[in-house]
Amino acid sequence: MKQDTRKWPVILAVLLGTFTVILNTSLLNPALPAFAEQFKVDELSVSWIINIYVLVMGLTLPLTGFFSRKFGSKKVYLVGLVLFLIGSALAAVCGNLAALIACRALQGFGAGLLMPLSITLIFTAVPAQERGMATGIWGVVSMLAPTIGPTLGGLIIDHKDPSLLFLINLPTCLLGLITAVRFLKASDSDNKQDSPFDAKGYLYLSAGIGLSLYALGNMNTVENVSSLFHWGLLLAGICCIIIFIFGRRKHSLLNLSLLKIQQFRVGTIVTTLTAVGYYLSFLLIPIIIQNVYHYSATYTGLLFIPDAVMTGIFMLAGGKILDRKGARNVVAWGLGITGVTTLLLGCLTSTTSFWFITLLMAVRGAGFGLSSIPATTAGLGALPEDSLVEGSVLNDLIEQIVSSVAIVICLLAFVIWRDASAVSQHHSIEAASLNVSNGLFIALGIVIFFVLFVWLRSSPKPSQDVVRQ
Template sequence: MFGKIPAKWMVVVSVLLGSFTMILNNSMLNPAVPQLMKVFEADAIAIGWVVTIFMVTMGMTMPLTGFLGDRFGKKRVYLIGLALFIAGSVLGSLSWNLSSLIAFRALQGIGGGIMMPLSMALIFEAFPRQERGLATGIWGVAAMVAPAIGPTLGGFIIETTSWHYLFWCNVPVGLAGLIIAYFYLPKTMINNQIKLDRWGFLFVTLGVGAILLTFGRMSELSHLVALPNLLLFAFGSFCLYVFVQIEKRVEQPLLDLTLFRVPAYTLSIWVSGVASIGLFAGVFLIPLLIQQVFHYGAIMTGLVFLPSALLSGIFMSIGGRTLDRRGVSGVLTSGMVIAAAGTLALGLMNLETTLFFIFAMMAIRGIGIGFTMMPATTVGMNAIPEPTISRGSALTNVLRQMSSALGIVFISIYYEVRRGQVSAATGSLEAASLQAINEGFLIIGVLTALTIPAAYLLEKKSKIDEASGIKKASGH
């Protein structure tokens, strides 16, 4: 069946199936929250743990994947991660109470935390430097399309069948990904000399876990000043500070923080992080706009996301191909300009705004994010020495996970606070919701616009840092 597909492209197919299944499942669960509240007779805060625990355990696992991939082989560890995710899906569908469901979601998160950084590392190992843009662009389609179709598919499953199928539907695709990965992922080098940075692992796990948990507990203004959240955030920040001090001194660091000395890598973290914040802010705001302001259903919400997802996937591939053929020049800057324009335009809506306008602006945003997110990550990863790819991928994914969570927390709290203020002043909840959504898009649009110079600098720095990365790699 796959005989005519080059082996390196089978690597992309393998990791794309796994990544798509994992991201799709997570986005499908959001519309299921009201149903799960009824099934388990729990409030929204308790059910919120079903979503939060996945984000937390995924973020806590990611820092370890660079070490695991180098020590035991990327293929073996990736297969274990995907198998854990599938096992968590099967067990999740068999959950007998809320505690068991949360535990199995945590298992899914551990599997996802292993898979995501290694997916990128496996692609980088399979493709030469000049072909990675297109490969990562095609793989990145999973990250764009899955969040767009997930809520609609999840809503359809909830309305027509049972919540159990939210987990069962992962199994066939996951198993297909596991089988293809087993046969087509190449075995990678194993370094038996690597030692685990135990203290670094302890403090980064506690730090990332505590901060992501804090973000997961916040959805309104009062949560920002709640003592447990303040203490949890302070504890997480302290642990990360200790982690940084440990990494400066240890001979074999868990995450190589010296990568931040490579300007292109650092700039790529910033650019892709802002693009990620913009993506997930839209995922949060658009359902509120379509359902609460314009009073359409979940299916229309999904349709609004569809052009954005498709165009982001197409232009992610175009941007990757352009990156491979002509270099990064112009791709990232134009992507940020387009994303900023589409986002700012969504901040100018009124109650007479047509669905066509929303479709069009979401499509423009999709083009901009597609041109920006994966190409920026690829440029940054290309600029670091080849032996550090696993650690660099883990660090990139940890920071992107935290920036996405921060973006959702900020936008959700801003929305609740502003809607309450405007509603009290005007007496119209509909108008208040629209104004809060408009302002949210304007804030994200301004942040995106302010990042355009960083994208331009990344284009300039990338050529210099790529050359130095090659020299460092050859010197190892």
């Protein structure tokens, strides 16, 4: 495949779009109470500002591969960026909640089109032997945005101008659009196939994703997690996804046969597991820090900064090692570090110091950085060039659904196990919370070491790594 010699402008164009989308998502998390006050609505209603975005993005992901085959990756990426830009501009001037939710749906549609294509466009522009470093840079940007987003969002809300939460997207989004138009090129794999649209498959898959994400999005309180209605919706969604997977159709919306490629399959497992571990930390650590050790929310935020910094640094390092020595050892070291530190997070006591937990989280971030991006890059690198978009969509979709399900299950286990422990063993809620958190981290650590074993058995040794040209 002919490579684009202007790789850095291409990478810059993709990073601007990626940064804008991820930053906007994290900006809004601390702003929901302000929107509830502005529109005079309850917390459940205002939560749809977040839920509709996740829901529409999830429904759009399966369409990205089809649109990319039909129109080309560059055009689809540009359409996604334009839709996100329009959604941001309209959201800034919305006068009621319904209009804002509609604008967020438009942003979610745009994000669902452009996010899976970001890595594949980088692959198109960058030689195979340099993709690790390039995707490492992409990973740093994807970590930087959610790290600064909540703080920046809080500052904007403190100045009582919620419209800035959306206006702040416009400069980077416009710059990303201009550079994308100027520097992105259609890849040789964009052969614009006219395969028919799998309407029946999309019906089942969209129903499965929609029901599942709707149920999971509402399982954010103890009452909703215990709701049979939401579990019924989740079960119905999973059944629809199963019907889609096992249904026989000539032109399937998702190319599930890619999972037969061992390195892609195992790479997807590794990236999905690291995502679960990442989100689980954001669920459990704040509970422990604030409810067990009684530190403030500010301290909780500070704890995650070294974690994010180390993750970013070692994403770059991991990408560089991947380019030079292959994926096997760098991912193995990353999983090993992540597994050890996760097990240590399962051994906390009521006297463990805040700084020791911060150190553990930072070292664990290094493990995430070494394992996640190299595993993703190696997995996609094992695919044929004309299957990169389909592989990226499949990877993103599996990661999103599995992570959401895993976090809800962990939340449910945490609540039930904590309350049972408090009653049966006469522990305080604080002690019971710590015990349950320890148990979940130990379980996750064991799973990580199992995946490490699978990775070492399935990935080629360094001497067998063949760089795709």
